[in-house]
Amino acid sequence: MTFVDPSAGRHQVPLRELESWGLAWDSYDPAVHGELPIPAFYPAARVANWWGCTLSLDDLLDLAQVHGIPVAWVPDRALLRTLAAAGDHDDKVAVLVAAESKIRVLCSDRLDECTNEWVSGEVEAGRKALAAWSDGHHEAAACLALAGLEQILYRITWAKPRSHAELRRIGAEKPNGYLPARQHALAPLATLYAKYYPENGDPMPDNLSRHAVLHHLPLDHLSPGNCIIAVMLFVSIIRQYHEHAEEIRQDMIAQAAD
Known part of the structure; x- marks a missing residue:
């Protein structure tokens, strides 16, 4: 064929x-x-890691928007297929934990691609998160990743600072059919910024929760799987930020040439 x-x-x-x-x-x-x-x-x-994954845009969006698992830039196509075929959310997280070493290498490779000087600070933070992860400090890696992630999000989404509801809304948007890559990169925000008020009796989210980690720090929520997702998402958004910066650079070069 x-x-x-x-x-x-x-x-x-x-x-x-x-x-x-x-x-x-x-x-x-x-x-x-x-x-x-x-x-x-x-x-x-499309995004390079989707090439040959055989998944539809809807399949990829389900992983990102429902399960909070990054799909843009990381992981690779083989892991995307395995994640899509896994059963419930816990099964999908178990796939990530089993592939921890591979994912860490993939994340490092994606940071190597981020050569635009506008993202150099974020790349350094990403490398420090990977170093903490490699040393076995999963929780520290996840906290650094989530703290660093937010400042990038406000730059590439134009949401107002501390507009967490806006970031959640952006993550839940439906991508268009011809340029879906950016929205798929942001789709995990739909669950990352889901409302969580334990003082109101809200149950602990199954998906990685920014609010749970940065405001309440329940260590049982910082499971190995959620920590992996946090660092993956940080690297995914850094890599997307690099694309954004390169587009701006090319526009500036084109304008200068006119």
């Missing part, structure tokens, strides 16, 4: 065709079609 890249031979990206191109790209299965390079226009509508 042959896979046909709809963008092959094209030299421009027509926005109106990106959605259909994306659906065709999503059908690529390396087990069926063999290993193929990522099409040149694929990053315009």
Whole structure:
């Protein structure tokens, strides 16, 4: 069975065709079609780690928006497939814990790609979180990741500082069909910023909760799985921030050339 890249031979990206191109790209299965390079226009509508994962945008959104598990930039396509096939939330978190060493390497690789000087401080913080994780200090890594994450979110979403409800709303938005990558990167915010007021009798969230960690610090919530998700999300958003910074840089270069 042959896979046909709809963008092959094209030299421009027509926005109106990106959605259909994306659906065709999503059908690529390396087990069926063999290993193929990522099409040149694929990053315009997708994220590199989705290539060959065989999951639909809805499958990816379910992992991110319902379970709070990052899907943009990390993990790799094999782990994405395994996560989607796992049963309930606990089963999916167990997949992450079993792949802890692999995920840590993937996170380090993604930080290596963040060469824009505008994100250098965040990259350093990401490396320190990975170092703490590597040394066995999962809780410290998660707390650093969540603290560092928030300042980036206000830069790339334009939400007002301390507008946690706004970040939750942004995470819950439905992505468009032709440029879904950014929304999928932000989708874990839907559960990360879910309301949690223990003084009102709210139960401890199953998903990683920013409010639980930074305001109440229940150590049982900082399980190995939730700590892995925290660092993954930090790295995912740093990598997305790098893309954002590079787009601004290219716009500035284009304007200077006019």
